[in-house]
Amino acid sequence: MGVMKIGHVNLRVLDMAAARNHYENIIGLIVTDEDEAGNLYFKGWDEWDKYSVILSPSDHAGMDHVAYKVETDADLDTFTKSIEAYGIAVEQLPAGVLIDCGRAIRFQLPSGHTMCLFAEKTFVGKSTGDKNPAPWPLDVKGVGAHWLDHCLLVCPLDPENQINTIADNVNFLSKCLGFRLTEQALVGPDEDIQAVAFLTVTNTPHDIAFVPGPTAGFHHASFFLPNWGDILRSADIMAMNKVKIDVTPTRHGITRGETIYFFDPSGNRNETFAGLGYLATPDMPVITWTEEEVPRGIFYHSGELNPAFTEVYT
């Protein structure tokens, strides 16, 4: 039992045609459905389930919700009890409220972000199939992202007023949903303010992560690519298409990931991310970054923070 993996992220966009072009032709996701409300559904070519990204038309950018897939239907009852016992209200969603999903539960993280859990989503498979599959399909568009890897959320932090929703999220996800803390930054004069946190439920370095900000928001959704060469090619494709690149290819100290950051046409930040980094097994110690070394944890080569990277979010 337990949370299995990230299921999908629902992003709000200002211009659906521009957003569709970005996610379909540049990131290379596959459009799998469009509903009457104008929402678009996408999957990576290397994902089995029907979608991992929902785009919703809106007058403001940002994230509507993030959803994780649990192993069994009964997990939804178990988690409802544990989340309510923790003191957080849980909403029961009948099958189909999350389109093409079975029943789901919805609740708010201590940071104010909306999270859903579901156990079943329509299976559509991969074009390479599940019998003697080719290593990759020939008809991939753009960057050809394999799958939605993780998301990073901006969470309110105000130590002077004893507010730290990063630490609150870590406590909640660890105690209630079985997430494991892999890496953290401890800052402040006593080095006790947990200002950055990376958590996993699989064996990758992170399935969700939190950074501080003045208000709750969406920092980025990340899509997996196999290697560093793919990250360079990804940057080339962004430049050819005049996509606004936020951070050119580099390496993170935290997670060791190889990365490029860029924005979708509504200003929601995306990442393509390569390198497994390391195997995040439950027996590993928590890796801690000190305040002085946080910039290197984020951008390993420059060791310098880019104000736009830490401040700009939707």
Next chain:
Amino acid sequence: MKIEQTLKNHNITILDTNEIFKCSENDHLLVGMRSLGKKGIPSGCHGGGCGVCKVKIHSDKNNYKTLSMSRAHISKEDEDNGVFLACRVFPLGDIELNVIGKIKRKCINGSKNFVFNY
């Protein structure tokens, strides 16, 4: 008869710093500013979503066109008062503006280094 139109460059003046840069009708103000290495307006997502590049335009409404931008940052009243996100403004004539948006920074009390903006 087909009329060939050349793209015009227009003068954009940041009144706060007296910085002037040229911007093509095809480019939004931040592309014009950044491609010439100029500074003055905070540069963020370039998609009308994050809100850091908020400006007040003093020039006539016929001197620019805009694309949709986030209502979380620009209200209808803002638009009526010439307040927009610079990354969604394309010049049709010369523009004079003031910078409203900024990247907010605050240190944790007593911390050794500045680390986070919040």
